Amino acid sequence: MTDAAVARALDRYRRTIERALARRFTAGPRRLREAIRYSLLAGGKRIRPLLVLATGDLVGAPHAATIPFACGIEMIHTYSLVHDDLPAMDDDDVRRGLPTSHRVFGEGLAILVGDALLTEAFATMTKARGVPPARVVAALAAVAEAAGEVGMVGGQALDLAAEGVQLPLDELRALHAAKTGALIRASVRVGALLGGARPGVQRALVRYGAALGLCFQITDDILDAAGEDGNDGRTDVAHGKATYPALLGMDEARRHAHRAGRQAQAALARLGPRTAALRHLARQIEDRIVLARAVPPAS
Numbered sequence: 269m270t271d272a273a274v275a276r277a278l279d280r281y282r283r284t285i286e287r288a289l290a291r292r293f294t295a296g297p298r299r300l301r302e303a304i305r306y307s308l309l310a311g312g313k314r315i316r317p318l319l320v321l322a323t324g325d326l327v328g329a330p331h332a333a334t335i336p337f338a339c340g341i342e343m344i345h346t347y348s349l350v351h352d353d354l355p356a357m358d359d360d361d362v363r364r365g366l367p368t369s370h371r372v373f374g375e376g377l378a379i380l381v382g383d384a385l386l387t388e389a390f391a392t393m394t395k396a397r398g399v400p401p402a403r404v405v406a407a408l409a410a411v412a413e414a415a416g417e418v419g420m421v422g423g424q425a426l427d428l429a430a431e432g433v434q435l436p437l438d439e440l441r442a443l444h445a446a447k448t449g450a451l452i453r454a455s456v457r458v459g460a461l462l463g464g465a466r467p468g469v470q471r472a473l474v475r476y477g478a479a480l481g482l483c484f485q486i487t488d489d490i491l492d493a494a495g496e497d498g499n500d501g502r503t504d505v506a507h508g509k510a511t512y513p514a515l516l517g518m519d520e521a522r523r524h525a526h527r528a529g530r531q532a533q534a535a536l537a538r539l540g541p542r543t544a545a546l547r548h549l550a551r552q553i554e555d556r557i558v559l560a561r562a563v564p565p566a567s
Contacts, residue, residue: 323459340393347385414454423447449481483528529554
């Protein structure tokens with residue numbers, strides 16, 4: 269499959285995801301419904317749901333199973349952004365080019381938006397069809413673990429504790445492996461579980477997801493330090509966050525990102541040509557580094 273054909277396939281995945289998300293949250297209280305849809309349908313890269321669909325297609329999982337999980341994981345990701353933006357957390361004013369949820373709807377409703385997204389995500393994922401129930405349960409457990417205290421939420425707690433602290437590299441990697449990487453790994457793992465992939469294939473895909481999550485986070489850190497992420501001026505540096513450029517310098521952070529990108533590609537080496545979509549996504553993430561200007565992080 270050519271790069272152009274892979275790009276077209278991923279665009280079809282994105283349109284499928286957007287349509288499926290747009291069908292959600294149409295029956296609740298009007299103001300809450302508006303607030304949920306404001307954040308959920310505001311765009312974004314949709315990397316996590318794309319990984320679910322691409323991995324599911326690789327191992328033969330039907331879309332009737334993978335689309336509910338793709339939507340559920342994106343809903344969990346969106347809830348985390350809404351809560352991260354709150355004054356008690358990062359106190360951000362802009363998200364995806366729009367005023368953050370709490371700036372538009374108030375802090376109380378923004379908290380409820382996150383609560384609703386997290387809860388309804390699991391309701392959505394239980395609607396997966398076309399695979400044995402045991403696979404659905406295993407996939408639900410994988411998502412719950414990735415989103416909870418040893419995954420995304422635990423990573424966010426570590427991130428809060430690390431503000432203003434110079435972490436050693438191994439602790440910084442552990443922080444981001446939980447905060448950012450856990451849900452990315454779960455997105456790949458879910459597709460593999462729903463498709464009943466063999467253990468060796470699952471392990472290779474999880475290695476891919478782990479390397480991809482690391483590449484994604486380092487690249488975000490680089491873009492933030494270079495002022496290229498479209499935020500409102502409250503950079504990670506301004507927050508005193510632990511980041512790869514702050515710890516290693518911009519050039520070394522770039523080298524770490526490229527190394528993680530190569531590791532993601534290498535993890536797919538024995539899985540054959542049907543990994544084209546996963547390879548393309550890895551290249552897209554790594555290529556974002558070229559957007560960053562070669563400037564050192566602010567002191």
